[in-house]
Amino acid sequence: MSTEGDMVYIQEVHFSDLSAMTDGDGCPPGVGNYSSVRYADEYLYPSGEAVLITIVMPIIWVIGAISNIAFIFVVARIRRMRTVTNFYLLNLAVADIMFLCFAIGEKLGRYVASPIYNDQFNLKTVGCVLVNFFVQLSYYGSIFLVTLVTLEKYYAVCRPVQHRLISGHKRTIRTIAAAWLLAIAFAAILIPSWANWTPSCLKWPDIEKYYSLPNIFATCRPISVTYAYFSNGMQTIPFFVVLVLNFLMYVFIIRAVNTRVVARENYLASSVARSIRIRNQVVRMLVVNGIIFFICLAPLQIFSFVSMIIGILEAVTDSRFVINQEEQILWTCRIFSYINSAINPFVYTFINPRYRQAFMEAFACCHSLKRHLLKKAKVQENGSSNVSTDQTATMKRIQIRKESMATTDSQLSKSRTPSIVANDVAI
Template sequence: MERNLSRCIQTDNITSLVDAKSFGYSNGETFYTTVFLPLIAFFGVVVNLAFIFVVSRVPRMHTSTNCYLINLAIADIVFLLTGVGEKLYRFVKSPIHGDDTPIQNGGCVWIYLITDTTYFVSLCFVTLVSIERFCAVCKPQNRYCISKSKAGVLACIAWMLSVCLASALITTNSKFFTICIIWPKEALYLNYPESWGLCTAFYPWVKAYGEGMQTIPFFLTLVINGIMYILIIRGLNKSVSRLKSHSERSSEIDSRMRDQITRMLIINGFIFFLCLAPFEILSFIEMLSGIQKRLLFHSDTLVGLSYSARALAYINCVINPVIYTTMSQRYRHAFKQVFSIERPSVPVTGQSCTTKYIGSTTQEHVRVNFDSRL
């Protein structure tokens, strides 16, 4: 059958069976795409939906912090459904690994726009939660917490800013190239497609620009949150120290609650940035490779590291609500209220603390801010 090569930017004549086999999915890649990612997506969507349902169901959980956390959970759900969904769709439609032909030009724009938006949104809401926690703990003279209306405005701004940043990355994947392939004359490759597609940038320097646009906000957010965490921990220590001269019992209670919130803050922050850091470091290395026009790692090593880094990024969308609920008595109690078969001992319709004044003692500060997470 005569091939139509006019639509291809190049034609690859594959004569080696080893080279031809490298185009397909390996056993590890097949397991990763068809088993690991669907399980992660299913579990992630379930726990994030449960988190959203519980917070929306219990009025006393209607705080500005939870407004940010709900938006963060929504971003995680969208990321999981889009990222895992498009990989499963590619796997079903084409036997060639990394083939962008199933998504075509439209997918080159919209899929990456959506996933990039959710990525920037996560960074925004992580920072908003940290800022609110910092203000509550380190600025007790401001005797109020941000209202839901203000939190809603900030949430809208975060989404709009994230869309703008993601739109700035469209050019890094907006060009769809078609490459024709002449396969070996083996029975295995008789039904293989005659071409495969690739979403990429028009120019190599645009790819390096995209890597920089992705990594710089991450490391900037990491530094900002790290500084605020240190200041928050210092503020908690100072507040508890001031109470030691007032009441020994109160100091003991405050110390215990301080330790709980400190552990929760450190663990959530550490895991969030730990899960995303490998992928961002690899992106930074890719940017340097593009600038220097040479590979800094062997391609096989880079592929293995890339799969591990992406797996951690997907796990990050699942594990945060689990850790936060595990470490917070308030959230555990809310889950029991909503999902318990028996009638809850404390009414579900509690008073919202959205406009509640924050007291002047550390014990009151911790109680108000104990339901925040990174």
């Protein structure tokens, strides 16, 4: 089907030969015994992937950077947005920016530096380690911070008394620092997965089309095949553990909100509408966050897990398993992971009215509009506090009646819970 002139020959260059390479344009002298591997064009970027790298990914990068920086600006600008939950989300925005910069930026840099597909010659060993380390650091930081946000919501809704006792800025700072340290540890464990910078010498077909192409390219590889399987497992297993934990906490949160809103409706008939509104907002935010988290990040991790299983089976059975359209599937999964890091601020801003109000207030360019938005925010806060005050007074009257009937301490604790939960959910 093909002739000798259609093929490209490749041989890995040993480190003892690297002194002969200066700029990557020529092979070391005396290198021979090439073996045929693929058609020449398969070492070049396909047109579809070129479009993804030069158009689609930069758009995602710009949108993600602007949206996350805007969210950080809103939290810094609007005083009432400096809450514990938003401190977690601010760190998540930093992790998303880091992920987009290193994951997309490195691939765009490859494309600009060399026409050879996935050529990492310019990175050298240090570049291979650093780029991939920060990609993994941002990935692990994201999944750990998402879990912390869910855990914060779980304690606020399901265990409000404990949440009141243990919550605070110092605890939040320590928890976030622990999450980043854990992410650093996980990313450091995976350093051997890219520490083997392997240059290779190419002998192109004797056709004018290939005359200007470099003869040397390099890739970042694991130190061993076994470590490649370990790397895939270290990425996928923590993800699915975190996914299950988040799902279970979301179930408990939704159940607690539904149960305690019903209890509040029995106590406070005048606040039924507000109770339903709080319940719907919380449930909608949890469901949307959970769906986006799974849809955007799960495909890449499922692909990595399948690749690990196939690699192990190939090593054990000495067989070859082929995934049809493997590169196309991988790029689709990558795009979804990039989108996830870009759209998180949109989820916070457009689903939650308080975030949307703060966003408009932070970026309002007219002083009169700023005053109007600030006045509206204060009215909303005052309204919420008035409702909370009325509810507290009503609950006190109910508690006095229950005390007169010799209610136990556990029943008293249960009667206080709806008021506390209402305040935490509103925040």
